[in-house]
Amino acid sequence: MVVATPITHLVLTACFFLACFNLPLPSLASSSSDFLRCLSTNVPSELLLTPGSPSFKPLLVSSIRNAKFVAPATARPPLCILTPTKASHIQAAVRCGRRHGVRLRVRSGGHDNEGLSYLSQRPEVFAVVDLAKLHTVRVDPREATAWVGSGTTLGELYYAVGKAAPGLAFPAGVCPTVGVGGLFTGGGQGLLMRKYGLSADNILDATIVDADGNLLQGKKAMGDDLFWAIRGGGGGSFGIVLSWKVRLVPVPPRVTFFNVTKTMEQGAVDAVTKWQTVAPALPDDLTVRVVVQQRQANFQSLYLGNCSGVVATLRDRFPELGVKYGDCREMSWLQYTAYLYFGDASNKIPLEVLLLNRTMTIGPFVKNKSDYVNKALTNNTWHNIFTWPLGGAAHGELILEPHGGRMAKIADAETPFPHRSGVLYNIQYVQFWNGTTAAGTNSIIMPNWINTMYDYMAPFVTKNPRAAYSNYRDLDFGVNKVVGGVSTYDSGKVWGERYFGANFRRLAMTKRKVDPADYFRNEQIVPPLL
Structure with a gap:
């Protein structure tokens, strides 16, 4: 072996809380101090940081990937941050949290689109378990x-x-x-x-x-x-x-990447319209995704083979794209994982620096939404998307990921992820802006491109429910209501069936079996079906 x-790190993880059912909760001050005392007897002091520590705020902010959450997270910080190095530390956090009425929020990095892995939308005492170690x-x-x-x-x-x-x-x-x-x-x-x-x-x-x-x-x-x-x-x-x-x-020793950009004048609308039905039906070894931004489309590929193979396939199946040998780059799969994200920098900087670096500069404010498409949009619809009145994607971008292939051969109930057979592609909507918060509040002032675009797309995407990808978490769908210390199933299924379809009920039944008191709980977490 x-x-x-x-290695280390992050992504979208969820949060955890405690439900005490009919037991009275201790006072805020006593529960907090008792929790910290309990935890400190089971965890080395260097792994437990409180707001009084000079290292606390840098650690809290270190995994925040969306600038709009920095101010709310630092204004309402967790009681402490635990950086466990072994299972017993996490076991202690759960047991101490339940005993003393302190919720847990858990992050493996920080790409959670709504920041719920380190930030609570509700007034409550909580601690963060940061799994980076x-x-x-x-x-x-x-x-x-x-x-x-x-x-x-x-x-x-x-x-x-x-x-x-x-x-x-x-x-x-x-x-x-x-x-x-x-x-x-x-x-x-x-x-x-x-x-x-x-x-x-x-x-x-x-x-x-x-x-x-x-x-x-x-x-x-x-x-x-x-x-x-x-x-x-x-x-x-x-x-x-x-x-x-x-x-x-x-994977083969060499894979092939290309990035072909088409403006509207070069036929971007026609190419994306054709892509919708071509991309899901291509050989499984070839994936072509699209990034639509600033009235142009960037077609990006991964082909498990050499350049001649991808050029021949697309010349036959997708000639409108016009891929030529000069558009291709052959490299190892490992080099490709860096090149797709960093571009030309991956040829000049060692892969160790690119792929092992956990740090990431906090950029602009970001909002994400998502959709699944099972019927191709018309050319006219795509023209409207490219020329949308609020900027024609100048204020944001659409990322189109094709399905088909293996995705269509796995049953919807094989895992909780149900977006399988019949799906042509997924859309991720992303809006970036240099954000501000309303004076005297933590309310985010957000430009409206993403919401108007999302509303426009409603007739063209999946319905009943309008599906979404759970890793692109979106609190606009709703949040859990808590009754008697437990999140209600009816409030959860409003958003849960968007992410998990018919699988949401089985998830809620599993929650009832393993966590009936709803200890692990946040604004959008599977409730127990009681």
């Missing part, structure tokens, strides 16, 4: 598997696999600073999913701390329902996953 470089990756090339800590970043995972087993890869997303703990629990889309499925489809085992603070080592200890639920059922609903065993997949 090869042990690869330890649980970042070891152990690769077994012979078995084509790896054990991955939940704090590992995608860049670290890719680097470890690429160095230890050059003929193997793992299907996941584009951004190297996303943490696997959040990504896996939401599904894990990426450019290998048409060939090998989601990240969650390639999870073989896991270890988890449950709502009672017990360590469940392996799927046999978890049971079928819990193991099913954590592979795409949303971060943080069922426990705190410490590590994952994943299946690695074969």
